[in-house]
Amino acid sequence: MNVPQTEFIPAARPTVATPSFLARLFDNRHFLGLLFMLPAALLLLVFMTYPLGLGVFLGFTDAKVGRPGEWIGIENYEFLVTDSVFRLSVWNTFLYTFIASAAKFVLGLYLALLLNEHIPFKAFIRAIVLLPFIVPTVLSAIAFWWIYDAQFSIVSWVLVKLGVIDTYINFLGEPVLARMSVIIANIWRGVPFIAICLLAGLQTISPSLYEAAAIDGANPFQKFWHVTLPMLSPIIAVVMTFSVLFTFTDFQLIWVLTRGGPINATHLMATLSFQRAIPGGALGEGAAIATAMIPFLLAAILFSYFGLQRRRWQQGTKD
Amino acid sequence: MNTAAVADKEITGGMNYLVSIPRRVVTIYLPLGIFLFVLLFPFYWMAVTSFKPNAELLSTGGNPFWLAHPTLDHYNKLLFHTQYPSWMWNTILISVTSTFGSLVASVLAAYSIERLRFKGSRHVGMAIFLAYLIPPSILFIPLATMVFQVGIFDSKLALILTYPTFLIPFCTWLLMGYFRSIPFELEECALIDGATRWQILLKIVLPLAVPGLISAGIFAFTLSWNEFIYALTFISSSENKTVPVGVITELVEGDVYHWGALMAGALLGSLPVAVMYSFFVEYYVAGMTGAVKE
Numbered sequence: 001m002n003v004p005q006t007e008f009i010p011a012a013r014p015t016v017a018t019p020s021f022l023a024r025l026f027d028n029r030h031f032l033g034l035l036f037m038l039p040a041a042l043l044l045l046v047f048m049t050y051p052l053g054l055g056v057f058l059g060f061t062d063a064k065v066g067r068p069g070e071w072i073g074i075e076n077y078e079f080l081v082t083d084s085v086f087r088l089s090v091w092n093t094f095l096y097t098f099i100a101s102a103a104k105f106v107l108g109l110y111l112a113l114l115l116n117e118h119i120p121f122k123a124f125i126r127a128i129v130l131l132p133f134i135v136p137t138v139l140s141a142i143a144f145w146w147i148y149d150a151q152f153s154i155v156s157w158v159l160v161k162l163g164v165i166d167t168y169i170n171f172l173g174e175p176v177l178a179r180m181s182v183i184i185a186n187i188w189r190g191v192p193f194i195a196i197c198l199l200a201g202l203q204t205i206s207p208s209l210y211e212a213a214a215i216d217g218a219n220p221f222q223k224f225w226h227v228t229l230p231m232l233s234p235i236i237a238v239v240m241t242f243s244v245l246f247t248f249t250d251f252q253l254i255w256v257l258t259r260g261g262p263i264n265a266t267h268l269m270a271t272l273s274f275q276r277a278i279p280g281g282a283l284g285e286g287a288a289i290a291t292a293m294i295p296f297l298l299a300a301i302l303f304s305y306f307g308l309q310r311r312r313w314q315q316g317t318k319d
Numbered sequence: 320m321n322t323a324a325v326a327d328k329e330i331t332g333g334m335n336y337l338v339s340i341p342r343r344v345v346t347i348y349l350p351l352g353i354f355l356f357v358l359l360f361p362f363y364w365m366a367v368t369s370f371k372p373n374a375e376l377l378s379t380g381g382n383p384f385w386l387a388h389p390t391l392d393h394y395n396k397l398l399f400h401t402q403y404p405s406w407m408w409n410t411i412l413i414s415v416t417s418t419f420g421s422l423v424a425s426v427l428a429a430y431s432i433e434r435l436r437f438k439g440s441r442h443v444g445m446a447i448f449l450a451y452l453i454p455p456s457i458l459f460i461p462l463a464t465m466v467f468q469v470g471i472f473d474s475k476l477a478l479i480l481t482y483p484t485f486l487i488p489f490c491t492w493l494l495m496g497y498f499r500s501i502p503f504e505l506e507e508c509a510l511i512d513g514a515t516r517w518q519i520l521l522k523i524v525l526p527l528a529v530p531g532l533i534s535a536g537i538f539a540f541t542l543s544w545n546e547f548i549y550a551l552t553f554i555s556s557s558e559n560k561t562v563p564v565g566v567i568t569e570l571v572e573g574d575v576y577h578w579g580a581l582m583a584g585a586l587l588g589s590l591p592v593a594v595m596y597s598f599f600v601e602y603y604v605a606g607m608t609g610a611v612k613e
Contacts, residue, residue, distance in 0.1 A: 032516050033437025040428035040487050041443075044450055047462065048484045052453065054461035063464070114351045125355070127600045132358055134596045134603070136545040138563035139585035143361040146368060146578055152376070154364060157383055192358065193607070200608035249454035252547045256567055270456035277460045278552055290457040301452050
């Protein structure tokens, strides 16, 4: 009997198809990684990195709207240093950033502590607290514009009725008052952001720390000073960096409320840069003003970076 | 009975049972009430003003906090006698397209940085974070010259292309954090089963990252709705303006302020983001705090 030979022939090995070159290429994570990065990287390089360099370059030229401009070295900066309006705008920017950020921090922290308490309708209250932050700044600034109106201000109306003042306050017409008014509007918009971010930080603090502090006889202030604040400090560092950055480069609020007036008292570097470059047509000078903001931004970013480092260190994670 | 009540309070309120009710009213509810009043008053004032007839707006008598004769005149003027509807349409179109485009680019970038871990991905991640911190107010002048040279000045395309510069860094940063929280064992399983990276991204990672996508999308949408300086610089003709720019530049004729129409415009322009926000509060807050916490 013939044993069918076929039984002993090993069945044809399942052919492992060698993946084509393309398939292997698309499985290579380095290649694929770069491919996936491409859309985002391309967009950011073309519309962010390049303009950043172009902006610095324009600052060294006398470019005007519709005219490319020539290299004039540091002439723009030499002019700006002597320009009293620019110097005033730098001073205003620092004043605005410092006062608004400090107030936003204190009020935001206070609001966060209040929201961290046990209160009815907590989720709802937290949701409506954030409203000023999500509504477009320009549109809420219009509401403030009306609130600050020289003739029909509701604040003046109330104060007159209460007998505190006799005449309506010209909120946006006097330099000092105008500065105060724009700072208050900025605080109004910024407090919710800081409060909600700090609240998220507060909720991660373990209640057992407070209980331990209470057993040690700490009073509420000591609990805040020795437990809450140290535990919160990393997130405070990051949130405040963001807040300082966005306050420093603020444009919308000022542009709607005062356009830099009265007598340039509320001009920030961003608004001055816009005014000189776009309506004024001096692109080079505007770009120089914008570039002058970069060192301050870098300082803030470095601060944030070391804030993050410290946070890692505190959490004890190595990365 | 008494101890049970105390124990119950202890569970719900931590050590709050130690604080008496009147004390809580003064230390918590009163300040909170003041905060809420100040934070919400401008919205109330906006709404009341938008329904007031002009005569009532400009009279100093009567109670300004209340509406004596509500009217829809301002809304009528806004919707049928200005280009407000087309500004609204532009804003929606620009916000939706730039948000959607940014999300696609950000998902790919975040997945690639966080999971493919190609050579140099850490540095790219850091660069993305730095890009997040670059404000539009130092980019608008060079961008304006670029937009002009390319020939898309005064077109919606100029905004659709430039908005992703602040949306992509934010979304990528947020999604990186989100992808990190997805266990990579899932991906390993899929790899063993023979899935390609593309399939893994579409069928494993993205379905799990839906909450992160919603957070990033909502936040990006509100950011682009809020944008002002690019729209103010790159757009000059009325029919291409967005709501914030249109309201500010077109509703003020010389020294005549149409307060009613301005307020109506501000209120209507805030409504879409407010409605969207109210549906996705948790996602929005997660997005905002997540971006800061990472």
